[in-house]
Amino acid sequence: MRRLLAILLPGLLLLTACGGSTPAEPEPTSQSAGETAKFDTLKLTDNGDKKAPGVEFTKPLEVAEPTIKVVSEGSGETVKADQVANISILALNGTDGATLEDTFPNDPEPLELNEELKTGSPVIYNAFVGAKVGSSLALAVPGQAATAGAEAQPTQLLVIKVLSASDVTPALEKPEGETVTPPAGLPTVTEKDGVPEINVEGVAAPTALVSQDLIKGNGAVVKETDTLTVNYVGVTLAGGTKFDSSFDRGEPASFPLTGVIKGWTQGLAGKTVGSRVLLVIPKDLAYGDAGQGEAKGDLVFVVDILGAK
Secondary structure, eight states: OHHHHHHHHHHHHHHHTTGGGSOSSOOSSOOOBSOGGGGTTOEEEOOOSSSOOEEEOOSSOOOSSOEEEEEEOOSSOBOOTTEEEEEEEEEEETTTOOEEEEOTTSOOEEEEOSHHHHHHOHHHHHHHTTOBTTOEEEEEEOOBOOBTTBOOBOOEEEEEEEEEEEEOOOOOSSOOEEEOOOOTTSOEEEEETTEEEEEOTTOOOOSSOEEEEEEEEOSOBOOTTOEEEEEEEEEETTTOOEEEEHHHHTSOEEEEGGGSOHHHHHHHTTOBTTOEEEEEEOGGGTTTTTOBTTBOSSEEEEEEEEEEO
């Protein structure tokens, strides 16, 4: 998904600029925007949900403003606000039709139709809300002229198929699942007023990452590409100094699992929502010898996985 976002997100950001003309409260039907007449010659040949459609269009395709439209209407349920639209994307070079990215053979990509998207990219939001499952949308992103530091970029054409839509599962308030007794030799974890406390006395320095369930949740399996909602507390293994805690701030944190230290990425991928996880992280999978603030050397975390998307 990371390479895909390098193609898709510029389009989302550009569409923000033309959001001012869209209604503050969109109609319950998918709304087109931009130079939609440029899609009049666009023809799709459906090849199912796991294979990209055949695409024909007059070349070169050039647009001066971001353009989006439902070009093939599905017969499924209507996609609603605050749902997750599960989509596959075929990205093409607008000049010659060459494929830039194809996610159809992979698992669908989730697009959450939340207030953040509505505010940041209302044109995208309004195009998906009201579309029907099974629909294909065309998004054309204007090309960019050459600059001193970058080559010219042609118009990009994205064909986006809505495979399904589902309600967003709200994050848990606390871990839920089966209590697990950890093996001896690890930091001990107790709880006071719902907040985990970590004792590292007598614990040896780790030779490898330790990722130990304290509570085994019953929710979805966490993928490395997920964005997690968690509560956590972190201490140093040497001395047990607490250097960070979302519990102290009074609210959970949310972040992409690809955007944190390696010990978190490796230690939380494969766990389940609802779990409480003890992480003992060698310094080379944390912040190295230099550390970050008080987070120096080997680190210990207790992480409550409250949600994943």
